[in-house]
Each structure stands twice: as structure tokens, then as C-alpha cells.
Amino acid sequence: MENKKVIIIGGGMTGLSAGAYLQMNGYQTEIFEMHNIPGGLCTGWKRKGYTFDGCIHWLCGSSPGSEMYTIWEELGLIQDKMIVDHEIFKHTELEDGRSFSVYVNPDKLEEELLKFAPEDKELIEEFIKGIKVFSKIDLPVLKSQEMLNIAELTKFGLKAFPLAKVMRKLGKLSLGDLQNKFRNPFLKANFVRLIGMYEEMPVTALLYTLALLSVKDAGYPIGGSLELAKSVENKYLSLGGKVHYNTKVEKIIVDNCIAKGIELADGSTHYADIIVSAADGHYTIYNMLKGEFIDKEIEGYYNNFKLFPSIMQVSLGIAREFANIPDAITYHFSIDEPLYIDPQNTSNEIGIKIYNFDPTFAPKGKTAVTMYFDADYEYWTELKKENPEKYAQEKDRVAQQVIDRLEKKFGEVEDKVEIWDIATPYTFVRYTNNWKASFEGFIPTVENFNVKMKRTLPGLNNFYMIGQWVQPGGGIPTAGMHGRHLALQLCKKDGKKFITK
Numbered sequence: 001m002e003n004k005k006v007i008i009i010g011g012g013m014t015g016l017s018a019g020a021y022l023q024m025n026g027y028q029t030e031i032f033e034m035h036n037i038p039g040g041l042c043t044g045w046k047r048k049g050y051t052f053d054g055c056i057h058w059l060c061g062s063s064p065g066s067e068m069y070t071i072w073e074e075l076g077l078i079q080d081k082m083i084v085d086h087e088i089f090k091h092t093e094l095e096d097g098r099s100f101s102v103y104v105n106p107d108k109l110e111e112e113l114l115k116f117a118p119e120d121k122e123l124i125e126e127f128i129k130g131i132k133v134f135s136k137i138d139l140p141v142l143k144s145q146e147m148l149n150i151a152e153l154t155k156f157g158l159k160a161f162p163l164a165k166v167m168r169k170l171g172k173l174s175l176g177d178l179q180n181k182f183r184n185p186f187l188k189a190n191f192v193r194l195i196g197m198y199e200e201m202p203v204t205a206l207l208y209t210l211a212l213l214s215v216k217d218a219g220y221p222i223g224g225s226l227e228l229a230k231s232v233e234n235k236y237l238s239l240g241g242k243v244h245y246n247t248k249v250e251k252i253i254v255d256n257c258i259a260k261g262i263e264l265a266d267g268s269t270h271y272a273d274i275i276v277s278a279a280d281g282h283y284t285i286y287n288m289l290k291g292e293f294i295d296k297e298i299e300g301y302y303n304n305f306k307l308f309p310s311i312m313q314v315s316l317g318i319a320r321e322f323a324n325i326p327d328a329i330t331y332h333f334s335i336d337e338p339l340y341i342d343p344q345n346t347s348n349e350i351g352i353k354i355y356n357f358d359p360t361f362a363p364k365g366k367t368a369v370t371m372y373f374d375a376d377y378e379y380w381t382e383l384k385k386e387n388p389e390k391y392a393q394e395k396d397r398v399a400q401q402v403i404d405r406l407e408k409k410f411g412e413v414e415d416k417v418e419i420w421d422i423a424t425p426y427t428f429v430r431y432t433n434n435w436k437a438s439f440e441g442f443i444p445t446v447e448n449f450n451v452k453m454k455r456t457l458p459g460l461n462n463f464y465m466i467g468q469w470v471q472p473g474g475g476i477p478t479a480g481m482h483g484r485h486l487a488l489q490l491c492k493k494d495g496k497k498f499i500t501k
């Protein structure tokens with residue numbers, strides 16, 4: 001039988017992963033990507049000798065032995081990477097002069113929490129125990145849940161047994177619910193902020209992240225996000241795959257309820273046996289397919305699920321070192337004069353990522369730093385369209401404000417800034433086409449965390465969706481897994497033995 005041809009829309013981490021696994025299994029694939037580089041949101045860019053990273057804070061599965069690491073090995077993403085494991089997840093300097101560190105070592109984190117809230121000993125112990133129990137569980141990610149056989153499910157069930165007690169106590173809680181359980185007034189008001197996640201997220205998502213960090217299985221890969229993407233692109237190309245850059249897909253061609261091909265922005269058409277969208281979900285369903293293949297459930301995702309917000313990334317190249325700062329993934333401090341980002345957003349706090357741990361990001365003696373702020377999608381996209389000059393001025397204004405606040409905090413910043421760069425929500429859409437410039441799709445919540453989102457559309461054959469828009473929480477692991485799971489599914493359907501070489 002001739003090898004089936006597969007068109008993949010989107011050359012982000014999900015599209016690249018799917019391409020690589022499908023090529024390994026004899027499918028003939030082509031990726032169509034609207035940007036001129038691989039990676040989508042998993043990206044970085046160079047300015048005046050500095051590298052500004054747009055994504056990776058922690059890479060789940062960064063240490064050998066886990067199933068996730070196996071996926072990274074198969075995709076050629078991890079083998080040549082040096083990994084840095086930070087001591088602190090998030091460090092915050094508080095308004096009253098104290099500071100709070102989310103240590104990745106659970107015992108140290110317990111001590112830190114008890115220092116603030118001795119009266120919450122019982123709750124804190126439960127939380128810390130949850131991290132420790134999760135840290136012993138290797139989630140079965142090589143196959144999708146529905147492909148696990150009875151023996152595999154039983155094996156996992158037995159291994160995961162200790163989780164049952166944790167799940168009974170914390171499994172149904174959101175971070176907001178957990179925060180409410182503190183008796184200590186400070187943690188009751190600030191726990192979620194100090195932890196650095198969203199209040200509607202399930203506690204289990206935090207426990208799992210902290211568990212991986214505690215066993216050094218969620219480190220930072222030296223070289224950053226774009227190097228990760230290039231590694232998987234290399235693997236894909238070495239397997240015979242083909243990527244078409246600067247090609248925006250406008251339409252999925254459907255004939256008699258069968259997805260047959262794609263139409264590009266330049267009007268050209270391409271055909272295949274199977275069409276996979278690893279691109280923005282909303283654009284895929286409502287634009288490329290004109291909303292013709294949808295049901296109430298899918299409509300519900302886009303009407304009811306909350307999105308990760310649109311953000312602004314401020315990046316600076318500063319000709320100085322930052323010594324003696326906490327070894328934290330992000331370092332937060334409050335500012336006396338709030339930052340005005342746009343009519344909807346001001347910030348009393350700066351969360352900065354100081355890349356002094358990645359020598360590839362700046363020449364010796366210099367440092368790349370990045371900061372994120374919530375930013376209004378409508379405001380920035382409208383401004384760019386209506387008044388490009390003011391858009392540029394506004395970016396300039398925010399950059400100057402940020403530099404001013406950093407000068408007040410650290411000193412010796414203003415005169416040492418060699419380059420600044422601002423990515424607005426408009427920039428995120430321009431380069432990745434993500435709906436409303438959401439930086440990671442749907443926020444996982446207690447309600448949607450276990451929803452198995454549909455990866456096919458009703459009434460449409462030979463079509464699949466994968467990636468962050470069909471998995472609340474998104475992330476690079478979702479990208480790796482979805483590519484593998486799709487290849488397994490197609491192999492099963494086509495009676496092929498699944499291979500990973």
C-alpha cells in the first residue's frame with residue numbers, strides 16, 4: 001500500500017512532534033507554517049547580541065527515567081541539552097519588607113509556609129504531603145488514556161494508589177479554594193499570588209508541577225525555547241519531512257464530509273489523505289472550516305472555558321551582571337509607582353526573569369532579562385491597526401517606565417540598557433495566530449481538567465486537531481504527547497506496527 005499523505009497545519013511544537021512521529025511510521029507528511037521559523041509560541045529571538053526567550057520556564061520530563069523524557073528522546077529534543085534546576089519556583093519580595101520563596105524542596109517550602117502561618121500546620125502538611133506523593137508517580141504519557149490496555153491501567157492504578165488519599169482531600173479543590181482554607185489572614189489573601197498560578201486552576205496541577213520540580217524533572221534547558229524547536233525540526237527533517245514556511249492556511253478543503261486538502265493565503269491548494277490542524281483551535285474551526293463542523297460541546301469550549309490571558313513581554317539587554325539574586329525561576333517585587341500598561345491594566349509588581357544562568361543569552365558581563373504583564377488584546381491590536389505611530393510610542397512609554405522601575409530597584413540599569421524589545425498581544429497573534437492572543441490556550445480548571453476535549457469534529461472525516469487548543473493547560477509536554485498519540489492512533493487504524501525510530 002502506498003504511504004498515506006498527511007498535511008499538518010502549524011509548525012509549533014505540536015505540529016513538529018506529529019510530523020516526526022508520523023514520518024517514523026511511514027506517513028508522508030508536510031507541515032504548513034505561517035511564520036518563517038519553527039516553534040510557534042516556543043520561541044526566542046536575537047537582538048544586538050542578546051537572546052530574548054518567549055517561552056520555556058520549566059520543561060516537564062527534563063530528567064532521564066520518566067515516560068515524558070522518553071518522548072523528548074524520541075523527538076531528539078533533550079539529548080544534547082544541559083539542564084538547569086533552580087532552587088526556587090517563585091520568589092516574592094513583599095511590601096512589608098519580608099519575602100516568600102516557593103522552594104522546590106518540599107521540606108524547605110513547608111518551613112517557609114509555617115513561618116508565615118504556624119496556625120495552618122495541618123493544611124500545610126497535607127499540601128506538602130501531596131507534593132511528595134505526586135513526586136513518586138510517573139504519569140503514563142506514552143499512550144493516550146483510551147489506548148492503555150487493562151494490564152497497563154492496572155499497573156498504573158497500583159502505582160498511583162497512594163494518590164487516592166491526596167485526591168480525596170485536595171483533588172476537587174481549585175487554588176482559590178485552597179487559599180480560602182488558610183486561617184492565616186496573609187495567606188488567605190495572598191497564597192495564589194505567592195505561588196504564581198491562577199486561582200481557578202486545580203490544586204493537583206500545582207502539586208504535580210511542584211512534584212516534578214522537587215525531583216529535578218522540570219528544569220530549564222540551556223539555549224532556551226527556540227533551540228528546543230530547532231531540535232525537533234531537525235529530527236523531523238532528518239526523517240524526510242518537509243516544512244513550508246511563510247504559508248498561512250486559510251481554508252480546509254472538504255468534499256462530501258471528507259477533509260481533502262488546504263487552501264493557502266496565496267490561493268494555491270494542496271491535497272492529502274489526512275489533514276491535521278496543530279494550529280489555533282478557534283481559527284481552525286470558525287475560519288478554516290467556517291464553523292460548519294461543530295456541536296454544542298465544542299461551542300461550549302469556546303464560549304465557556306476561560307483563556308490564559310493575553311500578555312505583553314518586555315525584554316531588556318543590560319550591560320551588567322545581576323549577582324546575589326535569588327536562584328528563582330521568577331523574581332517578583334512590588335513597586336511604589338504602578339506601571340501603566342494600557343487602559344485595562346496597571347501593575348504594582350514586577351516579575352522578572354534574569355537569565356544570568358544561561359550563558360548563551362548574552363555576552364559575558366551582560367544580562368538578558370524578561371518580564372510579563374497582562375495586556376489588553378483589543379487595545380493593542382486596534383491601536384496597531386488604527387494608529388501605528390501611537391502604537392510604537394506606547395511601546396516606548398512602557399519600556400521607559402519599566403526601565404525606570406528597575407533603576408529604582410537595582411540601580412545601574414538606565415545607562416546600561418543596550419536594547420529593549422516589546423511583544424504586545426498584537427505580536428503574539430502576528431507570529432502565532434493564537435485566539436485573542438492567549439499565551440497558552442484554555443486555563444485548566446477543576447471543571448475542565450478531566451474533560452477529554454474532542455480531537456475530531458462532528459461530521460468531518462480524515463481530520464484531526466491536536467495541541468494546546470484541545471488540552472486545557474497546553475504546554476510543551478502536551479505538544480510532544482499529542483504528536484505521539486496521533487501517530488499511534490493512525491497506525492492502529494491503518495493496521496501498522498507503531499515504531500519510534
Ligand SMILES: Cc1cc2nc3c(=O)[nH]c(=O)nc-3n(C[C@H](O)[C@H](O)[C@H](O)COP(=O)(O)OP(=O)(O)OC[C@H]3O[C@@H](n4cnc5c(N)ncnc54)[C@H](O)[C@@H]3O)c2cc1C
Pocket residue numbers: 009010011012013014015032033034035038039040041042054055056057058059060247248249250278279280283431432433434439440466467468469473474475476477479
Ligand atoms: C510566555 C510563555 C511561557 C510559557 N512557558 C512554558 C513553560 O515553561 N513550559 C511549557 O511546557 N510551556 C510553556 N508555555 C506554553 C507553550 O509554549 C505552548 O503551550 C506550546 O508551545 C503550544 O504549542 P502548539 O504547537 O500546540 O501551539 P503554537 O505554539 O501556537 O503553534 C501553532 C503554530 O501554528 C501556526 N499557525 C497558526 N495558524 C496558522 C495558519 N492558519 N496557517 C499556518 N500556520 C498557522 C502558528 O504560527 C504556530 O507556529 C509558555 C508559553 C508562553 C507564551
